[in-house]
Amino acid sequence: MNIEPTKTSTQLKNDLLLQALRKQKVERPPVWMMRQAGRYLPDYIKLREKYDFFTRVQTPELACEITLQPVDQVGVDAAIIFSDILVIPQAMGLEVLMEEGRGPLLPKTIKTKKDIDALNTSNAEEHLKYVMDALSLTKKELNGRVPLIGFSGAPWTILCYMVEGKGSKTWDKAKQFAYTGPELAHALLQKITNITIDYLKAQVKAGADTVQVFDSWAGSLSPEDFKIFAQPYLIQIADAMKNDAPVILFPKGSWYALKDLSETSASGIGIDWSITPQFARELTKNKITLQGNFDPAKLLAPIPQIKKWVKEMIDGFGVQNYIANLGHGITPNVPVEHAKAFVEAVKEYSR
Ligand code: CP3
Numbered sequence: 001m002n003i004e005p006t007k008t009s010t011q012l013k014n015d016l017l018l019q020a021l022r023k024q025k026v027e028r029p030p031v032w033m034m035r036q037a038g039r040y041l042p043d044y045i046k047l048r049e050k051y052d053f054f055t056r057v058q059t060p061e062l063a064c065e066i067t068l069q070p071v072d073q074v075g076v077d078a079a080i081i082f083s084d085i086l087v088i089p090q091a092m093g094l095e096v097l098m099e100e101g102r103g104p105l106l107p108k109t110i111k112t113k114k115d116i117d118a119l120n121t122s123n124a125e126e127h128l129k130y131v132m133d134a135l136s137l138t139k140k141e142l143n144g145r146v147p148l149i150g151f152s153g154a155p156w157t158i159l160c161y162m163v164e165g166k167g168s169k170t171w172d173k174a175k176q177f178a179y180t181g182p183e184l185a186h187a188l189l190q191k192i193t194n195i196t197i198d199y200l201k202a203q204v205k206a207g208a209d210t211v212q213v214f215d216s217w218a219g220s221l222s223p224e225d226f227k228i229f230a231q232p233y234l235i236q237i238a239d240a241m242k243n244d245a246p247v248i249l250f251p252k253g254s255w256y257a258l259k260d261l262s263e264t265s266a267s268g269i270g271i272d273w274s275i276t277p278q279f280a281r282e283l284t285k286n287k288i289t290l291q292g293n294f295d296p297a298k299l300l301a302p303i304p305q306i307k308k309w310v311k312e313m314i315d316g317f318g319v320q321n322y323i324a325n326l327g328h329g330i331t332p333n334v335p336v337e338h339a340k341a342f343v344e345a346v347k348e349y350s351r
């Protein structure tokens with residue numbers, strides 16, 4: 001995909017992320033961390049003690065403050081708006097609770113055609129106005145320091161939560177739903193896709209410079225089933241967004257889809273640590289920018305070791321068409337100094 005620099009992106013002081021997504025030549029790779037605004041940051045924990053999760057998400061001033069914390073304190077090259085992928089089920093009419101320390105809970109799950117028919121797919125921008133307000137405010141507060149990333153969950157991952165009602169290691173209820181009633185599953189996936197496209201477009205209008213689609217549970221599917229239940233919807237989203245902003249797809253655990261996804265309208269693919277940088281490049285033939293793939297558990301190792309691993313990772317991907325990141329979200333037990341060392345190691349990289 002070839003997205004021309006927009007007026008806003010040319011005003012950015014640090015444009016590395018967008019340059020990498022446009023496959024322009026960079027001096028060093030940009031770096032950010034999935035789930036960079038969160039529980040490993042003491043200032044986030046202070047806010048968490050005062051306001052519950054959805055208050056933090058739904059109050060633009062709080063969401064903005066949390067989004068800026070890792071930019072100010074860890075030195076990342078991009079901000080990702082503080083929100084959650086589960087705001088989409090909420091906008092579709094389902095109740096979502098966040099149980100502190102235990103994760104999301106959807107009291108009423110999707111089981112029947114009637115449940116699917118009752119789901120809303122319109123007016124994403126209105127239902128999620130607080131996200132748009134948080135994006136506009138954050139864009140203003142960033143004042144061009146770094147690009148702002150918007151995001152959504154991928155249709156398969158959102159289906160997982162809607163059917164299962166909570167997190168799972170195996171997602172067997174979601175898979176049973178898909179394998180025993182594929183027509184229903186496709187009807188649900190299409191509804192999620194439609195509202196997600198509107199939602200992502202609205203995010204770009206509100207100030208997001210690029211968007212990432214998190215398919216966190218793609219790896220629960222076999223390669224054949226990924227092609228049926230995940231890939232077509234990721235492609236629909238990438239195609240629909242191609243004139244709006246660069247899209248990063250993150251199908252966690254689905255390295256087998258790299259070749260197919262490198263031939264879509266997406267600008268970047270996020271990968272986890274289940275594949276080497278070299279093999280990921282071989283599968284994608286340098287057709288697309290790759291992002292990843294540091295195992296977040298390695299951030300618990302001593303700092304000199306983290307720096308050595310980061311160098312090896314960049315050696316493996318190469319400096320161009322690459323975004324340094326983790327292979328999944330940063331965990332709450334990572335010391336801030338170690339997160340900083342990860343970012344510094346990328347900034348210091350030289351061959
Ligand atoms: O990256 C960022 O800094 C932006 C914030 C962000 C959150 N959720 C905030 C959050 C992002 C990008 C997400 C995406 C998200 N949410 C995903 C995809 C990314 C991934 O990790 O795979 C998923 C699967 C969810 C659903 C979700 N939200 C779960 C499973 C949980 C509980 C477990 C956990 O990781 O904490 C949440 C809660 C949540 N979303 C928290 C945060 C900071 C923790 C709750 C808290 O701090 O009180």
